Amino acid sequence: MTENLKLNIKDKFNTELPADPILENSRRQVSKACFSLVKPKLTENPEMLHVSDDMLINLGLTEADSHSEQFLKVFTGNTVLENTHPYAMCYGGHQFGNWAGQLGDGRAINLFEIEHNHTNWAVQLKGAGETPYSRTADGLAVLRSSIREYLCSEAMFHLGVPTTRALSLALSGDSVLRDMLYDGNSAYEKGAIVTRVSPSFLRFGSYEILSSRQDVATLKTLVDYTIKHHFSHLGVPSKESYIQFFAEVSQRTLEMIIHWQRVGFVHGVMNTDNMSILGLTIDYGPYGWLEDFDFGWTPNTTDSQHKRYRYGNQPNMGLWNLYQLANALYPLIEDAKPLEAVLDAYKTDFEVESLNMMRSKLGLQREEDSDQKLMQDLEDNLQLSETDMTIFFRNLSQFTKDNHAEGLKVVADAFYVPNEISSEIRQKWNIWFQLYAKRLETETLSDSERKELMNAVNPKYVLRNYMSQLAIDDADKGNYDLIDELFQLLKKPYSEQPKYEKWFAKRPDWARHKVGCSMLSCSS
Structure with missing residues (x-):
């Protein structure tokens, strides 16, 4: 007998925003859409390794649920719940300072949204197979990267750092070919899947891709949706609320990076597609913790020469990324001055907040x-x-x-x-x-x-x-x-x-x- 999970599913993203009309799971450019429907890949022999008891409670689930057959199947992508429509999000991004065009969820598949205790949670699988945005990749993940993401996202939450969360870590039972150091030495590794959870996985690049294509109509639809569901206190959409929205994103980004600096966390790849619109730490890839106190340290081998994303430069990168978001939102505002004022405030506020953070570390x-x-x-x-x-x-x-x-x-x-x-x-x-x-x-x-x-x-x-x-x-x-x-x-x-x-x-x-x-x- 299959136990039924009692989930209060309240999908919004894939019911209120424009979808990619093409249903075929083929690599392609997706226009005038915020997502593409796609189903997770069936796995060979899934095995649940660990489940976060905190996140079970947040989603309205129990420990008994986490041991059920259906839990295993749903959170490894082997069962799609009735009346749900999994999807991959469309977004672009600046990578290491250069516009990369369309990127999207290349190895993440959003399952559904859950509402529990007046909080909305988007639930997605990382490593569950290819999507239209996978480009030349397989959409899968290996155990080592999945362990790092699972442990770190929950660790960051308990440190008091704004972050996405993780519900579960599972083996897929499949082998995945990876060239870990990009040096031509590929090897098969254990495949794994992390269930990631967040109020939203929208990122700066979600808005950039639409603006870059001059698709102002879809851009407005997405910004209005974001304000309605995540910044509702700003009121009805208007030029003024768009400016206030940008100001709040800027403030949240600043607060997040202050926390990174406080605990010695280095993200490693602060591309605009890895910047959450909610000011959450997102996409745990080549991150690292300062061992030696070194402003010039980066954990990312790709960044080892120019050190763009080094510890001491994270505040500047937050500002640079906000400039790109300001450019993306400009077509809805058509006035640079209020956007520039927000960016100027970031610089001033960061100096003040950084000093206050250091005072707290010294007990002052x-x-x-x-x-x-x-x-x-x-x-x-x-x-x-x-x-x-x-x-x-x-x-x-x-x-x-x-x-x-x-x-x-x-x-x-x-x-x-x-x-x-x-x-x-x-x-x-x-x-x-x-x-x-x-x-x-x-x-x-x-x-x-x-x-x-x-x-x-x-x-x-x-x-x-x-x-x-x-x-x-x-x-x-x-x-x-x-x-x-x-x-x-x-x-x-x-x-x-x-x-x-x-x-x-x-x-x-x-x-x-x-x-x-x-x-x-x-x-x-």
């Missing part, structure tokens, strides 16, 4: 004119030697203003090569700790109160690349226990969790240059 509540220099000196010092960002800021909460001479001892575990700390570097740090102690004297919090505040914004545990790689290596051997261990650990990234203390450690030496632990390709 008041604003002082000297703070800008205090932060600049700190960032300069962090780059004098290889210094682990997560460990440094977490341990800094143990610093006390009455004992600033011990500052270096407090953060000593963060240094990768302790003998790099020369007398000159030591002196610079001691000067900084003196200034920090003096600054703390202007605050009213006790040391214990400040420690609590700092530990609420400086995580103890993040998903370092080597941790993901260990889970991937085990999974390749058929052992999936580490996926669950990391999943549980990352639910409480700000808590001490003594039983997981081994994960509060610097990247091991063996992982420094290992594939998957340092640089990753876009196929990762």
Whole structure:
């Protein structure tokens, strides 16, 4: 007997927006449409590896549901629920600064939308087969990239970073051919499917593709739809509400990137097709976490020469992408000044919010004119030697203003090569700790109160690349226990969790240059 999942399906995207009239699943340019209907590929021998209990609840499902045959079939693409119409979205994008034309959901298939507890969730499978937008690719995904996406999207949520979510991780039972490093050495890997969940998967490129084709009618339809369902507080569509819409997208984008900088997350491929219109972290590909505090680091092998998407440039890339969105929306507004005002505000607001974020990391509540220099000196010092960002800021909460001479001892575990700390570097740090102690004297919090505040914004545990790689290596051997261990650990990234203390450690030496632990390709 097949158990029936009780889902409150309320499709909007594929019922209110124009569809591609061609039903054939062939690679093609799709015009005057926001999506193409397409069914997932049947898999050989699907196996559910992990399910997020949080997302089960959000979708109105139970743990018992997650063990059912229908759950397995639906969330691996082997069953299409009655009265649902899966589809792939049409969008374009700027990739590494160049207009790439039509891109679209090349390996994502949207199943349906669920409404539960007054919240709308779009549910899609990543790695469920080819679509009209797959170009030369197969539309499939491998286990290593799927583990990384599944773990990271949920980890980011618990860090307090705006993000898409993940419901489940499954093996397809099929083998998938991949050239992991794009060096001509292709090999078969385990195929996998992630169920991704978000209020919407609309991205900047969804609007860019329509504007680039001068399809203003469909552009207006899509923007009006977006405001109606995701920015309804802006009121009825009008030139003014379009401007307010852009302003809010800009603000959400800024807030998202501030959070990235706070926890040391580097997206790795901030193309406009990877920028959520809701200001959510989307499309977890060659991402990475700062081990060494380095503004110039990028995890993406494709970006290793120009470092366009390096950690320190993410705020600028957010602005650059917003410029492209402004250009796309211009035909509906036909006035550059209000759009330019929003972009100018992003620059100003980012300076203010970035400084406030750094204050929070140092446990400072008041604003002082000297703070800008205090932060600049700190960032300069962090780059004098290889210094682990997560460990440094977490341990800094143990610093006390009455004992600033011990500052270096407090953060000593963060240094990768302790003998790099020369007398000159030591002196610079001691000067900084003196200034920090003096600054703390202007605050009213006790040391214990400040420690609590700092530990609420400086995580103890993040998903370092080597941790993901260990889970991937085990999974390749058929052992999936580490996926669950990391999943549980990352639910409480700000808590001490003594039983997981081994994960509060610097990247091991063996992982420094290992594939998957340092640089990753876009196929990762």
